Amino acid sequence: MEKQVNTSSRPINLDLTRMKFPPMAIISIMHRISGVLLFLLLPFVLYLLHQSLHSQESFVLLQQTLTSFVMKFFVWVLISAVCFHFLAGIRHMLMDCGLGESVKTARLTAYFIMALEVIVMIFVGVWLW
Numbered sequence: 001m002e003k004q005v006n007t008s009s010r011p012i013n014l015d016l017t018r019m020k021f022p023p024m025a026i027i028s029i030m031h032r033i034s035g036v037l038l039f040l041l042l043p044f045v046l047y048l049l050h051q052s053l054h055s056q057e058s059f060v061l062l063q064q065t066l067t068s069f070v071m072k073f074f075v076w077v078l079i080s081a082v083c084f085h086f087l088a089g090i091r092h093m094l095m096d097c098g099l100g101e102s103v104k105t106a107r108l109t110a111y112f113i114m115a116l117e118v119i120v121m122i123f124v125g126v127w128l129w
Contacts, residue, residue, distance in 0.1 A: 023110035031088035034081045
């Protein structure tokens with residue numbers, strides 16, 4: 001004898017592409033993603049540092065390599081991720097100290113971090129190219 005399952009109380013799989021996340025959630029998720037990205041890029045950065053310090057010939061070769069579009073893009077992504085992670089981390093630490101915990105202030109600081117990061121990305125792009 002089988003029991004009837006009440007399907008109306010089951011959780012519904014939500015379509016995340018149709019949901020509108022608040023800016024605070026977007027900043028928090030992007031802060032985590034930038035941290036993972038920095039962690040994954042760390043071996044490449046250490047390799048570039050090793051190449052720059054190994055010898056004068058490897059330093060000159062690295063300088064020539066850094067003029068390519070791919071390497072400039074890599075450096076742009078790296079610097080942008082570091083800056084965003086730093087700015088969002090400062091915001092999170094201030095919130096841990098009790099500053100900006102209201103929804104209105106949190107939303108305002110989230111928009112401020114987004115705007116500031118766009119400006120930083122533009123400046124870094126202009127500086128590299």
